[in-house]
Amino acid sequence: MCIKLLRDWLNRWLTPSQAPADATLARAVEYLRDVYGVRVMENDPKGRARSWRRSELVILTETLHLLGPAFYKPFLDTPLHIWIDRKPGGGTYGNHWLRIGEPGRDVSILYRIILHEGTHASNEYRGWPYETRFCTKPGLDWRKVGGEWVHPRQQGKLPEPGDWETLPVDARDVSTSPAEDLAETVRYFVHSVRDEREWLWPLDKSRPPIHLWDTSPTRFVYVRDHFLVLPDDHPWYKRLAPAVEARAAANLAG
Numbered sequence: 456m457c458i459k460l461l462r463d464w465l466n467r468w469l470t471p472s473q474a475p476a477d478a479t480l481a482r483a484v485e486y487l488r489d490v491y492g493v494r495v496m497e498n499d500p501k502g503r504a505r506s507w508r509r510s511e512l513v514i515l516t517e518t519l520h521l522l523g524p525a526f527y528k529p530f531l532d533t534p535l536h537i538w539i540d541r542k543p544g545g546g547t548y549g550n551h552w553l554r555i556g557e558p559g560r561d562v563s564i565l566y567r568i569i570l571h572e573g574t575h576a577s578n579e580y581r582g583w584p585y586e587t588r589f590c591t592k593p594g595l596d597w598r599k600v601g602g603e604w605v606h607p608r609q610q611g612k613l614p615e616p617g618d619w620e621t622l623p624v625d626a627r628d629v630s631t632s633p634a635e636d637l638a639e640t641v642r643y644f645v646h647s648v649r650d651e652r653e654w655l656w657p658l659d660k661s662r663p664p665i666h667l668w669d670t671s672p673t674r675f676v677y678v679r680d681h682f683l684v685l686p687d688d689h690p691w692y693k694r695l696a697p698a699v700e701a702r703a704a705a706n707l708a709g
């Protein structure tokens with residue numbers, strides 16, 4: 456289903472004039488459970504969760520639809536529980552529960568947290584393929600030294616010179632481990648292909664968003680072809696120059 460049809464369909468379901476509001480919201484919650492394996496929770500063990508708003512259910516559904524089946528299929532076997540904390544501030548994922556701090560009126564916060572924390576969840580549910588199979592390959596460049604993950608562009612350090620790919624980040628680079636690297640890279644991928652420049656912090660906002668993929672093509676191709684496994688007619692599918700595509704593919708195969 457294309458995203459416009461999905462949005463129309465959701466909005467029809469969720470229009471309070473057609474049915475009691477709680478009944479239509481309940482239907483949207485069932486859809487999230489049955490199609491994406493996502494349980495929209497309105498109670499958490501500590502009693503901090505609040506109920507969901509219509510706009511939040513719409514953006515959650517749309518985002519899962521676009522991220523696609525490679526991303527959400529594992530949740531159908533082991534459900535992912537998502538809840539909104541009445542307390543604002545960030546998001547966290549652990550043990551099949553994804554917390555979103557109160558986003559207030561800015562539903563984009565919820566969307567951005569789903570991209571990042573949902574990536575942690577999807578990577579874990581699939582047995583951490585980024586860590587177990589990919590992150591040490593050329594172009595991704597993670598190494599384990601004395602039990603610690605290291606990378607030439609680690610947070611707070613000047614990048615070591617060398618033949619490796621980078622994201623044009625400042626010293627606040629959050630990629631301190633492969634899991635963080637992937638969660639941030641998926642976020643950058645989505646924001647760049649959707650031209651959502653305002654959310655590309657801490658990247659250089661003066662450059663076009665797709666600039667990311669000139670300096671880190673292997674990450675781009677990894678997200679597109681291995682993590683999200685996007686079909687080539689997907690609205691987020693972008694192709695790099697043939698020589699760059701070939702180099703990234705060779706890195707990921709190596």
Ligand SMILES: [Zn+2]
Binds near residue numbers: 634635
């Ligand atoms: Zn994270």
